[in-house]
Amino acid sequence: MSDDADDPKTAWRKRHEHRVASVSAPYGPLSLIGTLPQTPSGGTPTLSDHPEGRIPAVPGRWRATEGGVALTASAEDGLSLDGEPFTGDAVLAAEEAPPARSRIAAARDVRITVIRREGEWAVRVFDPASAARRAFAGIEATAYDPDFVLPGRFRPYGEDRIVQVANADGRARGFGLGGELSFAYRGAEHTLQVAVDEDDGSLWAVMGDATAGSSGYRFRFLGPGVPDPVDGSITVDFNRTVLPPCAFADHFICPFPPPGNTLPFEVAAGERRLKDALAARI
Numbered sequence: 418m419s420d421d422a423d424d425p426k427t428a429w430r431k432r433h434e435h436r437v438a439s440v441s442a443p444y445g446p447l448s449l450i451g452t453l454p455q456t457p458s459g460g461t462p463t464l465s466d467h468p469e470g471r472i473p474a475v476p477g478r479w480r481a482t483e484g485g486v487a488l489t490a491s492a493e494d495g496l497s498l499d500g501e502p503f504t505g506d507a508v509l510a511a512e513e514a515p516p517a518r519s520r521i522a523a524a525r526d527v528r529i530t531v532i533r534r535e536g537e538w539a540v541r542v543f544d545p546a547s548a549a550r551r552a553f554a555g556i557e558a559t560a561y562d563p564d565f566v567l568p569g570r571f572r573p574y575g576e577d578r579i580v581q582v583a584n585a586d587g588r589a590r591g592f593g594l595g596g597e598l599s600f601a602y603r604g605a606e607h608t609l610q611v612a613v614d615e616d617d618g619s620l621w622a623v624m625g626d627a628t629a630g631s632s633g634y635r636f637r638f639l640g641p642g643v644p645d646p647v648d649g650s651i652t653v654d655f656n657r658t659v660l661p662p663c664a665f666a667d668h669f670i671c672p673f674p675p676p677g678n679t680l681p682f683e684v685a686a687g688e689r690r691l692k693d694a695l696a697a698r699i
Contacts, residue, residue: 658687
């Protein structure tokens with residue numbers, strides 16, 4: 418006997434509704450208005466470029482140190498730390514908590530988080546009143562289609578391979594790949610190179626397809642789950658494809674598909690692009 422929990426169409430609908438609620442939440446990806454400071458070259462932002470500590474449009478003084486980011490604030494800056502008005506000096510480490518629980522808050526419910534990326538310190542600013550969040554009209558997604566649920570097999574590489582992949586900020590970075598995911602679609606064999614999560618062994622693919630730039634975003638993410646530990650078998654469910662964070666805000670750095678990860682057919686399944694005003698970001 419089957420119930421709603423076992424019905425893939427119902428499960429897909431619930432997952433999609435949760436996804437829309439998550440990305441449109443007050444401190445979801447649509448609220449990111451800046452990863453600061455911005456470097457003149459458009460590369461990775463770093464606090465080292467602003468030794469005086471002043472970042473445009475961000476209150477307080479922010480300086481990179483060996484142990485974290487040193488913040489100096491006055492009453493005029495209007496900052497709070499851990500829910501209390503903050504003046505003086507504090508050293509902040511990179512935050513693991515989601516933006517909604519950021520230690521630093523500014524006026525108008527803005528949250529500021531400290532991040533460390535590629536060995537450099539920077540801050541991210543999340544604003545629930547961002548233009549992107551106000552314009553958000555939903556995610557175009559194709560309803561569950563069983564034709565895009567395919568048997569597959571994962572074949573690990575002997576050791577991880579690092580390939581140079583362009584990123585959304587225009588910079589190439591090393592991208593670790595742990596193996597290949599193979600599957601057949603309409604009689605033809607295809608493969609995707611995938612990363613493998615070090616903690617749980619789940620697979621993750623950055624992929625493009627023939628819908629890119631027309632009826633879909635230029636690339637998407639696919640997380641098919643954990644392969645069978647004995648034979649590597651796994652279900653490749655393209656209904657689970659999702660838009661990358663950079664589809665919602667320019668300030669995320671997302672890797673583009675590695676060489677060979679653009680499928681020659683249309684994956685008319687899963688999340689496709691943002692609706693209406695934001696769809697121009699294809």
